[in-house]
Each structure stands twice: as structure tokens, then as C-alpha cells.
Amino acid sequence: MIGIFDSGVGGLTVVRALEKLMPSLALVYFGDVARTPYGSKSKDTILRYSRQNTEFLLDQGAKLIIVGCNSAASVAGHLLAREYQVPVLEVITPAVDLAVASSQTGRIGVIGTRATIASGIYEEKMLERRSECRVISRSCPLLVPLVEEGWMGRKETKTIIRKYLHPLKMQSIDTLVLGCTHYPLLKDLISPRIGKGVKIIDSSIAVASVLQNYLENHPDFREKLQQNSEKQYFVSDMTDTVRSVARHIFARDIDFKIAKVTGL
Numbered sequence: 001m002i003g004i005f006d007s008g009v010g011g012l013t014v015v016r017a018l019e020k021l022m023p024s025l026a027l028v029y030f031g032d033v034a035r036t037p038y039g040s041k042s043k044d045t046i047l048r049y050s051r052q053n054t055e056f057l058l059d060q061g062a063k064l065i066i067v068g069c070n071s072a073a074s075v076a077g078h079l080l081a082r083e084y085q086v087p088v089l090e091v092i093t094p095a096v097d098l099a100v101a102s103s104q105t106g107r108i109g110v111i112g113t114r115a116t117i118a119s120g121i122y123e124e125k126m127l128e129r130r131s132e133c134r135v136i137s138r139s140c141p142l143l144v145p146l147v148e149e150g151w152m153g154r155k156e157t158k159t160i161i162r163k164y165l166h167p168l169k170m171q172s173i174d175t176l177v178l179g180c181t182h183y184p185l186l187k188d189l190i191s192p193r194i195g196k197g198v199k200i201i202d203s204s205i206a207v208a209s210v211l212q213n214y215l216e217n218h219p220d221f222r223e224k225l226q227q228n229s230e231k232q233y234f235v236s237d238m239t240d241t242v243r244s245v246a247r248h249i250f251a252r253d254i255d256f257k258i259a260k261v262t263g264l
């Protein structure tokens with residue numbers, strides 16, 4: 001099975017994207033609700049949590065890990081890929097590849113948490129691939145709590161999104177990367193405010209399609225994965241927010257189990 005972890009419930013947007021593309025894939029999800037958010041934590045702490053989460057998923061039988069959290073991917077993705085014997089995918093590289101390939105003007109916006117934007121990883125990877133790119137990044141720390149409060153339809157949320165996007169709009173970007181697990185849930189509010197002509201890159205969809213390609217190119221590995229549609233959902237703490245965000249993402253109730261993760 002495939003193992004996915006996130007700092008909380010936002011990574012379920014990655015599960016939803018995987019489920020749409022490959023419904024029979026067996027997977028195990030871990031959301032570190034007890035220690036969320038990661039986006040405001042130090043690199044060392046995020047790395048330590050990411051290792052513990054990876055080990056939990058491997059103990060459950062995961063044969064491939066997806067770092068479903070942009071904040072964790074930005075500081076730990078490359079290290080986990082080096083440290084563990086299984087393939088490790090993360091949400092950032094697929095979104096970068098898609099953004100640089102689809103931008104006409106090379107003016108690309110990126111929004112994410114403080115940790116993700118401070119890491120500079122999106123810009124670094126984009127410039128590696130297309131050196132004339134102009135990358136305009138902005139951290140949007142209020143958006144995760146607004147989603148978790150279920151304030152998606154509120155006028156205050158629309159105002160805050162407009163304020164966050166204003167500097168990106170002024171720079172005439174033609175592509176915008178949603179560099180945080182929660183932002184796909186705000187896509188319908190973000191799109192008209194950044195401008196209809198701006199292409200939105202959703203990192204959850206991007207990583208799902210990279211996994212699909214990976215499995216097509218590695219049939220031996222694909223054979224080893226269960227294809228019985230089994231989905232297991234673990235969290236390190238259970239709250240009303242977990243239930244309501246999950247219901248919003250899947251339009252159904254999800255059966256969560258409490259995980260015993262070393263270090264918690």
C-alpha cells in the first residue's frame with residue numbers, strides 16, 4: 001500500500017486526488033493532528049516529526065511514501081528520500097514541474113505557509129528548471145485556520161484572500177501554485193480573485209498524476225501493491241475539526257483511528 005502523511009487533515013486533499021485517479025489503490029493515511037500546524041514550526045522540529053510519521057507508515061506496511069504536506073516536503077522531502085529504502089514522493093516537485101511547463105510568461109506565483117515560503121524551495125526548483133522565471137512567493141498564514149474553521153464561504157475569507165493575492169496580481173503572474181494542502185479547498189475563491197486568465201496548479205492533483213506515471217513505469221513495483229481499494233485513516237488526535245474538514249473534502253464521513261506514533 002501507499003503511505004501518505006500530513007501535519008493534519010489538509011493532506012486528505014491528496015488522498016481525494018489519488019482516489020479519483022486510481023480508485024483501487026490501497027493506502028494508509030496519517031494526519032499529525034496532535035502536533036499541527038507544521039507551517040509555523042522550525043526546520044528541525046518538522047524534520048523530526050516527518051521521520052516519525054514516515055516510520056509509522058512503514059510499520060503499517062507502506063511500500064511508498066508520499067509527503068502530503070508542503071511544509072514537511074519543503075524541509076524534509078529530500079532527506080527522507082535519502083534516508084529510507086522505499087520511494088518517497090512529495091507534493092512540491094510535481095507542482096513545480098507543472099507550473100514551469102504551463103507558464104507562458106515565466107511569471108509564477110506561489111502561496112503557502114510561512115515554513116514553505118521561507119524555505120525558498122519552490123523558487124529554487126523553478127529556477128533550476130527555467131532560469132528566466134520570475135517567482136513571486138507569499139505566505140498566507142491565515143488561510144489554514146480559516147479552512148479549519150469552515151469559513152470557506154465567508155466574506156472575511158474573500159477579503160483576506162484578495163489582500164494576500166494583491167501583490168501577486170500586481171506582478172502579472174500567469175500561473176499560481178497552491179503550495180499548501182488546504183488551499184485546494186479555497187480554489188473557487190482564489191481563482192476569480194487572482195484573475196480568470198491565471199492557471200492554478202493544485203499540488204494534490206500534480207502528485208497524484210506523478211504517482212500514476214511512476215506506477216505505469218514500474219510494473220514490478222505496482223504488482224507488489226495491494227489494489228483492493230482498502231483505505232486506512234490514522235490521526236494522532238481526534239477533534240471536531242478533523243471530522244468536519246474530512247467530511248468537506250470527501251462529502252462523506254471518514255472512519256479515523258488514533259495512531260500510536262513514536263515521539264508523540
Ligand code: DGL
Pocket residue numbers: 006007008010011036037038039040068069070071072112113116144179180181182
Ligand atoms: N499541511 C500544511 C502544508 O501543506 C498546512 C498546515 C500546517 O501548517 O501544518 O503546508
